[in-house]
Amino acid sequence: MLTDDPPLKQAYKVSLQPSGLQFETDPAMSLLNSALLAQIRLPSSCRNGTCRTCLCKLKSGEISYQIDWPGLTREEKAEGYLLPCVAVAQSDLVIDAPDAVSLK
Ligand code: FES
DSSP states (O other): OOOSSOOOOOOOEEEEETTOOEEEOOTTSOHHHHHHHTTEEOOOSSSSSSSOTTOEEEEESOEEESSSOOSOOHHHHHHTEEOTTSEEESSOEEEEOTTOEEOO
16 A cells, blocks of 8 residues: 555664663664663763763764754764764664663
């Protein structure tokens, strides 16, 4: 059956280092909120991409941003830094997030 609905976006697996914690992304949510849904807390404050409290580093994978100007310099982006409060996964990810905490 044909519909006008856009194709469903895919969920991806995120692995956090060095903890080894893992979660699946909800395609409609930021990485920060997907992690929270899986009871994993990452540092955060503003949750809108400006304060940089959530700053962590992408080791592998592709992301995109929900906002046009996340608070990162071009150099930081090139080095792999990301702001999970406004980022969504575009592939499976490995993220260096030493302050991730399991809430389970
Ligand atoms: S929580 Fe402020 S930039 Fe992510």
